[in-house]
Structure formats: structure tokens, C-alpha cells
Amino acid sequence: MISLRTKMLSLAALPALLFGSVACTPLTEAGPSAGTGPGQSSAREAAAGSALEQLETLPVKGRAPKTGYDRDQFGPSWADVDHNGCDTRNDILARDLTAVIFKDGSKECVVASGTFADPYTGTTISFTRGNETSTAVQIDHIVALSDAWQKGAQQLSAEERRQLANDPLNLMAADGPANGAKSDSDAASWLPPNKAFRCEYVARQIAVKSRYQLWVTPPEHDAIAGVLSTCPDQPVADASPDAAAAVDIAPEVPESVVPESVPVYANCAAVKAAGAAPIRPGDAGWDPKFDGDGDGEGCTS
Known part of the structure; x- marks a missing residue:
């Protein structure tokens, strides 16, 4: 199987593609709540294979209690899920940054520096690893894990939750302050400041929720529909081969068979x-x- 490192490095130009060919008209000033209610018709009929069409396949119901949520429910943070020797944070940095330089002696694993075209803000960030600088670029769960927990992930197995937390489809490098402002919000309460990226952003959220059988709340559905009403032909987010199949999830090995x-x-x-x-x-x-x-x-x- 092709390694995560090989596939991710092939995506170094992803940010440029995002900005150069976003199939989305900028959102109007109506805001994220503008749109149609669950089950109502959009101004234009959803095109076959569109994110808008996929949205209508998601269950719509209320948010479950957050009781029992803990980050550990989704496995260790930035685990080396494909066993390539690199943790997920560095894998995503290597995928989303350009002009990447790896730290000496890290076996081309630890990203020391690079250039990041942030899709959330539309700005370019010069990334340099360090105690005072690493947080400038963070890795965002497009569907926040807390949000996922309250919308179906409680019913997933521990391995399925680990996949969700490490799935490249659900991960994106992001401007640190923008990621902090998002926190665990869904589309009803936060959207990227860069309006040109909002169509792609909500399409990714829909694809992740579809893949892991999660639901949306009525306000969230309406907010997403409002965004997609400006780009009804926005395609379903790419779930393969590079965006999702890149993670080679290995089954958990019982402790009794772990080599001593x-x-x-x-x-x-x-x-x-x-x-x-x-x-x-x-x-x-x-x-x-x-x-x-x-x-x-x-x-x-």
C-alpha cells in the first residue's frame, strides 16, 4: 500500500488548488443562518453528486448531551496511525504546506518550516517550528470531535472514533487564531472568515458526517444549506483516493500479542x-x- 507520506507530499499544492479553483460563489452578507429549513426546497434543485444533495441524506435531529465526552475517547492525540514513524500533525503539515523543510535527523518526518496558504483566512503564513511559533499553524478537525460526540460518535466503536480523529478528510492545517475562534462550533455558529472557502468547508463537513453516520441539528442543516445555496453545484468532498484513503488504519492489537x-x-x-x-x-x-x-x-x- 502506498504510504501516507507519499500520498500526502503529493498534495503539497492543495492550498493553491483550494484558492485557484473553488467552485463556489462567495456567501452573501445574509450570514450562516440564511437558507432553507430541513426538507424544504432550495432556490435551485440540488445537482446530482453535489454536496447539497448529500446534505439531504444526513439525519436531522437535536444535539445529544455532552456527557462522557473526553478527547481520549478518540484515541491518543496525533497518533502514528499508519505506522510510518510520523505523527498525524506532521503528516498534515507536510500535506498542506509548501516549500516544506524537515528537521534534520527526523527521517523527513518533523516539519521544521514551510509556507502555508490558509484557506480559513485567505492569508499566507510562514511556518517555523518552535516554542513561540508552532501554534501559528494548527491542525483543525473540520468536524470538531466534541461536536461529533454529541451527534452520533458516542455510538461508534473506539476504533471508528480513532479513525474519525485521524482521517485526512476531517483534518486541515489552519490559522491558529481562526482555529481557536472556531473551537468546537458547528456551521450554525462558525464559518471560515474567508467566504470563498465556505462552500468547500461545509462540503467537507457533510462528507465526514456521512462517512461516520453522524447527524446535523436543524440550525446546522439550515446554515449549511444557506452556504450551499450560493454554490448548489459544489461537488461532494473528495473522500478518495488521497483525502481519505491515505490513512492506512491498522487494527488495534491486543496487549497480549504486542511483542515484548x-x-x-x-x-x-x-x-x-x-x-x-x-x-x-x-x-x-x-x-x-x-x-x-x-x-x-x-x-x-
Whole structure:
């Protein structure tokens, strides 16, 4: 199978494509709530194969309680799901940035710098990894995990939730402040400031919710329909081959069959006690939690 690294690097020009060929007319000033109610007809009939048509296949019902939600319900943050030695954050940075330079000694895994054309704001960001700079570009879950939890993900298996959290279709590099402003909002309460990207954005949300059998609330449905009323021919978001099939999800291996030669460290104290510090992506026993400052090396202090 083609590795995630090979497929993602082939998408380095994705931001340019997003800005150069967005099949969407800018949203009017009516705002995200403008549109039609669930089951009502749009001004133009939804085209076959369009995101608007796919929207009408999603169940519409109320938000479930957030009770029991925890980020850990979706697996470890930025896990190396395809076992290529690189965590998901670096994989997405490598996919969405251009002019990427990798950190020396990281086996072309840790993104040290690059140029990012942010689709959320329409601005260009020069990314440099560091304690004070890494947060300028963050990785957004297009369908926020908390939102997913309240709209069906509670019924998914742990493995399905892990796939949802690491699916490239649901992940996009984004301007840090814009991502912070979004938080766990759905389309009824937040849309990208860059109106030219809104059609693509909600199409991705629809595709993710369709793939994982999640629902939308009535206000969310109306907000999405309002966006798509300006671009009724917006195609269904690409769920293959690069956007979604790029993740090669391996089944969870029961602890009883994990080879004893593979170290598992509970914390940095255990890493240091084993003489494995500093630990880096690709090293045996690596876990993204060891790299608290995002510099590509763990347990250095």
C-alpha cells in the first residue's frame, strides 16, 4: 500500500488548488443562518453528486448531551496511525504546506518550516517550528470531535472514533487564531472568515458526517444549506483516493500479542530511566505526548 507520506507530499499544492479553483460563489452578507429549513426546497434543485444533495441524506435531529465526552475517547492525540514513524500533525503539515523543510535527523518526518496558504483566512503564513511559533499553524478537525460526540460518535466503536480523529478528510492545517475562534462550533455558529472557502468547508463537513453516520441539528442543516445555496453545484468532498484513503488504519492489537521487544513508556521518567532520552518520532516507544513543546524531540528537560 502506498504510504501516507507519499500520498500526502503529493498534495503539497492543495492550498493553491483550494484558492485557484473553488467552485463556489462567495456567501452573501445574509450570514450562516440564511437558507432553507430541513426538507424544504432550495432556490435551485440540488445537482446530482453535489454536496447539497448529500446534505439531504444526513439525519436531522437535536444535539445529544455532552456527557462522557473526553478527547481520549478518540484515541491518543496525533497518533502514528499508519505506522510510518510520523505523527498525524506532521503528516498534515507536510500535506498542506509548501516549500516544506524537515528537521534534520527526523527521517523527513518533523516539519521544521514551510509556507502555508490558509484557506480559513485567505492569508499566507510562514511556518517555523518552535516554542513561540508552532501554534501559528494548527491542525483543525473540520468536524470538531466534541461536536461529533454529541451527534452520533458516542455510538461508534473506539476504533471508528480513532479513525474519525485521524482521517485526512476531517483534518486541515489552519490559522491558529481562526482555529481557536472556531473551537468546537458547528456551521450554525462558525464559518471560515474567508467566504470563498465556505462552500468547500461545509462540503467537507457533510462528507465526514456521512462517512461516520453522524447527524446535523436543524440550525446546522439550515446554515449549511444557506452556504450551499450560493454554490448548489459544489461537488461532494473528495473522500478518495488521497483525502481519505491515505490513512492506512491498522487494527488495534491486543496487549497480549504486542511483542515484548517494543518498549512502552508511561512517561518521560520511564524514557529517561531506559536511557532512551531524547526520544524522537520513529524511535521505538515514541509517543507524541513526550513532545510537549512541539520541537520534534521528547523528554529533553
